[in-house]
Amino acid sequence: MSVLTRPPGAAPAEGSSATSPTLRSAWRGSRIIALLGLIVVLVAIIGVLLSGGGGESRRLDPDDTSLAGSKALAEVLRSRGVTVDRVDSVQAAAAKGAAGDRLLLITDMSYFDEYTLTKIPGDRLIVGDLPGLPVLAPGVRSELATARTRSREPECPLPAARAAGSAYMGGAIFTGPAGATSCYPDGDGYALVSFPSAGGVTTVVGDGGFMTNQRLAEDGNAALALNLIGTGKAVTWLVRPDVPPVTELPGERGQSLEDLMPDNVRWMIYMSIIALAVTAFWRGRRLGPVVAEKLPVVVRAAETVEGRGRLYRARRARQRAAESLRAGTIDRLTPRLGLGAGAGQHEVVAALAARTGEDPQQVGAALYGPPPADDAGLVGLAGYLDLIERQVSEL
Amino acid sequence: MALTGRAGLLAAVGIVVVMLAPQPGPALAGVCLLLAAGIVVDLVFAGAVRPLRFHRSGDTLVRLGRSATVELIVENPGSRRVRGVLRDAWPPSAGATPRVAPLDVPKGERRRIVMTLVPTRRGDRSSVAVTVRSVGPLGLAARQGGHRAPWSVRVLPPFLSRKHLPSRLARLRELDGQHPALVRGQGTEFDSLREYVVGDDVRSIDWRATARRNDVVVRTWRPERDRRVLIVIDTGRTSAGRVGDAPVPMAGAAAGGGGLLVRPDPRPAPGWPRLDWSMDAALLLAALAARAGDQVDFLAYDRAVRAWVSGASRTELLSSLVNVMAPIEAELVEADSQGMVAAILARAKRRCLVVLLTDLNGAAMDEGLMPVLPQLSSRHLVLVAGVSDPRVVAMAGRRETTEEVYDAAAAEHAQLERRRITARLRRHGVEVVDAPPEEIAPALADAYLALKAAGRL
Numbered sequence: 001m002s003v004l005t006r007p008p009g010a011a012p013a014e015g016s017s018a019t020s021p022t023l024r025s026a027w028r029g030s031r032i033i034a035l036l037g038l039i040v041v042l043v044a045i046i047g048v049l050l051s052g053g054g055g056e057s058r059r060l061d062p063d064d065t066s067l068a069g070s071k072a073l074a075e076v077l078r079s080r081g082v083t084v085d086r087v088d089s090v091q092a093a094a095a096k097g098a099a100g101d102r103l104l105l106i107t108d109m110s111y112f113d114e115y116t117l118t119k120i121p122g123d124r125l126i127v128g129d130l131p132g133l134p135v136l137a138p139g140v141r142s143e144l145a146t147a148r149t150r151s152r153e154p155e156c157p158l159p160a161a162r163a164a165g166s167a168y169m170g171g172a173i174f175t176g177p178a179g180a181t182s183c184y185p186d187g188d189g190y191a192l193v194s195f196p197s198a199g200g201v202t203t204v205v206g207d208g209g210f211m212t213n214q215r216l217a218e219d220g221n222a223a224l225a226l227n228l229i230g231t232g233k234a235v236t237w238l239v240r241p242d243v244p245p246v247t248e249l250p251g252e253r254g255q256s257l258e259d260l261m262p263d264n265v266r267w268m269i270y271m272s273i274i275a276l277a278v279t280a281f282w283r284g285r286r287l288g289p290v291v292a293e294k295l296p297v298v299v300r301a302a303e304t305v306e307g308r309g310r311l312y313r314a315r316r317a318r319q320r321a322a323e324s325l326r327a328g329t330i331d332r333l334t335p336r337l338g339l340g341a342g343a344g345q346h347e348v349v350a351a352l353a354a355r356t357g358e359d360p361q362q363v364g365a366a367l368y369g370p371p372p373a374d375d376a377g378l379v380g381l382a383g384y385l386d387l388i389e390r391q392v393s394e395l
Numbered sequence: 396m397a398l399t400g401r402a403g404l405l406a407a408v409g410i411v412v413v414m415l416a417p418q419p420g421p422a423l424a425g426v427c428l429l430l431a432a433g434i435v436v437d438l439v440f441a442g443a444v445r446p447l448r449f450h451r452s453g454d455t456l457v458r459l460g461r462s463a464t465v466e467l468i469v470e471n472p473g474s475r476r477v478r479g480v481l482r483d484a485w486p487p488s489a490g491a492t493p494r495v496a497p498l499d500v501p502k503g504e505r506r507r508i509v510m511t512l513v514p515t516r517r518g519d520r521s522s523v524a525v526t527v528r529s530v531g532p533l534g535l536a537a538r539q540g541g542h543r544a545p546w547s548v549r550v551l552p553p554f555l556s557r558k559h560l561p562s563r564l565a566r567l568r569e570l571d572g573q574h575p576a577l578v579r580g581q582g583t584e585f586d587s588l589r590e591y592v593v594g595d596d597v598r599s600i601d602w603r604a605t606a607r608r609n610d611v612v613v614r615t616w617r618p619e620r621d622r623r624v625l626i627v628i629d630t631g632r633t634s635a636g637r638v639g640d641a642p643v644p645m646a647g648a649a650a651g652g653g654g655l656l657v658r659p660d661p662r663p664a665p666g667w668p669r670l671d672w673s674m675d676a677a678l679l680l681a682a683l684a685a686r687a688g689d690q691v692d693f694l695a696y697d698r699a700v701r702a703w704v705s706g707a708s709r710t711e712l713l714s715s716l717v718n719v720m721a722p723i724e725a726e727l728v729e730a731d732s733q734g735m736v737a738a739i740l741a742r743a744k745r746r747c748l749v750v751l752l753t754d755l756n757g758a759a760m761d762e763g764l765m766p767v768l769p770q771l772s773s774r775h776l777v778l779v780a781g782v783s784d785p786r787v788v789a790m791a792g793r794r795e796t797t798e799e800v801y802d803a804a805a806a807e808h809a810q811l812e813r814r815r816i817t818a819r820l821r822r823h824g825v826e827v828v829d830a831p832p833e834e835i836a837p838a839l840a841d842a843y844l845a846l847k848a849a850g851r852l
Contacts, residue, residue, distance in 0.1 A: 016449035016450070016542050016543060016544040016545075018444075018445050018540060018541070019524060019540075019541040019542060019543050020445075022445070263419055264413065264414050264415075264416070264419040265414070266419075267413050267419035267422070267423050268414045268419070270413075270423060271406070271409050271410045271413040274409070274423075275403065275406035275407050275410055278398060278403050278430070279403040279407075281397075281398050282397075282398040282399060282402060282403045285396075285397040285398065285539070287482045287526050287528055288482045288525075288526030288541060289484060289524055289526075291484050291486050291487065291523045293487055295488070295516075296516070296635070296724050297635055297725075297727060298665050299635060299636060299665070300636065300637050300666070300786070301637060301638045301669060301754075301786075302636075302638075302784050302786040302790070304809075305786075305787050305802075305805050305806055305808075306790075306802065306805070308805035308808065309801050309802035309804070309805035309806070311805075312801040312804055312805055313797070313798060313801040313802075317801075320804070320808075321800065321801055321804035322804070324804040324805070324807040324808040324811065325800075325803065325804050325807055327807070327811055328791070328807035331811060331814060341818075375800075378800055378801075379794070379797055379800050382794040382800045382803060383794060386794055
């Protein structure tokens with residue numbers, strides 16, 4: 001006897017082997033990966049240390065050495081004996097302002113309240129079309145149009161501008177209140193507006209480009225900046241804060257929910273997280289592997305026939321459907337009527353009419369007539385064919 | 396390593412402790428230390444899993460629909476008691492229970508775990524892994540480890556048509572002329588002379604022999620013996636189609652009831668593959684033919700020989716057949732009829748009855764078997780058996796709504812194709828058996844008996 005295919009697999013009854021790795025083999029298997037991970041972490045740490053603080057450049061910041069910063073201007077001012085204080089909050093600016101007559105240089109208003117700022121006395125230099133401008137510089141209207149930033153002549157009697165000559169100016173343009181001096185005209189407005197206000201002189205410039213490290217050495221930029229800022233007064237340089245101030249919502253008597261909570265609750269939350277981790281590990285640890293199994297395909301043999309039926313339906317293939325139904329009926333009836341397989345149309349109709357007593361015309365139309373015109377006709381035809389067949393089989 | 400529910404409970408108690416403690420920070424540190432110490436103690440003092448040894452014994456063969464038992468003996472040569480749970484992982488269709496068994500083996504002893512397998516489909520099922528979780532003395536943490544303890548159980552076809560065997564054997568004995576119902580043996584081969592008993596056909600009296608002796612002697616005939624029957628099963632794509640109702644619940648159908656993710660399928664159960672029905676019919680035919688004294692060979696073919704059994708003795712035939720049939724699955728490729736005929740011709744030198752179990756599918760037959768059939772039918776007697784689909788018959792009968800009428804038309808078309816191919820096969824001198832799944836086995840057996848009675852083998 002020869003049997004191809006594997007004999008029944010009575011596996012070796014004796015012997016079993018452990019499959020889970022020992023500590024040593026686990027270490028041997030994963031040490032390359034651990035080493036690679038260590039290298040990646042070291043490279044990342046070294047990279048971060050070498051790149052220094054880095055980060056994005058801070059425009060018009062007196063401490064920023066990038067092209068958009070203004071460290072050069074601040075250093076020049078300091079070398080001329082002007083005190084430059086960088087502040088990043090309204091409170092700090094107000095504290096400085098209270099000490100004496102100072103110039104407040106405003107480069108950003110994203111997180112500041114203009115009403116608090118207006119309370120600080122002294123000169124004021126506002127760079128750009130900042131939000132809150134109407135409050136900070138009352139009477140100055142910013143135009144909708146903007147001017148291209150380029151080298152411009154002052155074309156005005158303001159000594160600071162006249163002395164500097166052409167400067168890199170543009171950006172937002174303004175129209176000043178009555179009595180204001182306006183320089184660097186473009187269209188309907190001016191890129192620099194200076195006017196005396198309550199506590200001192202307020203100056204608004206359209207763009208701070210002339211103050212940046214990149215542009216300071218060009219044109220009369222440095223002269224204009226020094227003339228505008230270095231008036232001898234100490235400068236309070238207000239910049240955007242590194243970390244946006246958190247909006248605090250103090251509750252009753254200034255206490256937040258965290259203050260009101262007993263200390264235990266916070267520790268209890270930590271303990272809950274630990275307990276959750278322990279529970280997750282308890283439930284998540286699987287007892288042995290997931291067993292995958294290749295299953296045979298599950299497809300019903302009738303699916304092709306059902307698909308053909310749906311195709312008939314989708315295409316409204318009444319002719320084909322009627323042909324199939326008629327052919328099936330004729331195929332089953334001819335032996336019952338005592339006719340051979342090759343019986344012609346007339347023989348079948350005549351034999352059928354004689355057997356069932358139906359009208360030969362009607363039987364002929366049902367079996368060999370034109371295909372039904374609509375679905376209702378098809379259903380009717382199917383019913384009639386069924387009826388004939390039943391009559392023949394009952395007789 | 397694994398944690399237990401007790402560790403989770405301890406951590407949960409820790410929440411309450413921390414909430415009530417006057418100094419919550421140190422309390423948290425204390426609870427965590429306690430938990431960690433408990434886990435370390437458990438891991439250190441739990442019975443070792445790695446040195447465990449496993450031995451298997453039990454069934455290696457089981458009929459589909461029956462249950463098998465496999466014993467797993469756990470031997471603990473370690474120095475500590477191993478207490479915990481054990482999981483013997485089998486594929487889902489092996490139907491192994493219990494899924495997780497409790498385990499408690501004192502040091503130096505062995506314990507037996509009995510697994511019961513109720514497979515839901517044919518084929519070989521092997522244990523994938525044995526996993527043991529050994530819990531420490533405090534019950535907080537456990538050591539866990541896997542072992543390979545190979546064992547394989549072959550699930551054989553169920554041979555459901557066995558119930559038809561006694562009636563067919565009775566018919567066979569009638570043919571043989573051995574039956575007490577005093578009918579003349581219907582064979583054409585002279586068997587023996589025996590004494591006349593009342594009721595025997597007088598035409599079968601052998602007068603010459605009667606003259607030699609004092610008694611009246613009749614001749615008996617018996618059908619031809621020692622003919623060859625070659626059963627060929629087509630395992631190509633058409634044999635994968637499922638028909639009828641599965642007599643044994645399918646894999647997944649029985650187990651999937653409780654799962655949250657398993658939605659009940661609104662469509663009717665897809666039944667059994669044609670291949671399994673064909674195997675059932677082949678087994679009945681083989682059993683019958685072996686009793687009738689014929690030599691039975693078996694071939695399974697799609698694009699290559701899947702199984703071949705030849706020259707098995709009468710007593711071994713059925714067991715070797717079910718053994719080779721067990722792992723055969725339908726291949727999702729078009730069967731190579733030319734190759735199949737070549738394989739048959741190469742194996743069957745003498746004239747024999749070739750029983751081809753395939754699907755009477757018009758398109759597949761036209762392109763595959765029809766052109767090469769004359770090669771086969773000129774040298775052998777060919778019987779083609781196909782399992783019809785009762786669902787198609789039901790579809791042809793339902794004609795109430797528009798959808799049903801279109802479906803009925805498609806079903807009629809399929810049946811016409813089937814009748815056309817049957818007629819063409821008969822014109823080639825091929826016997827055809829076309830029956831629904833439940834009746835294919837007895838119908839094939841009857842066709843064989845008819846051929847035998849007619850002396851056409």
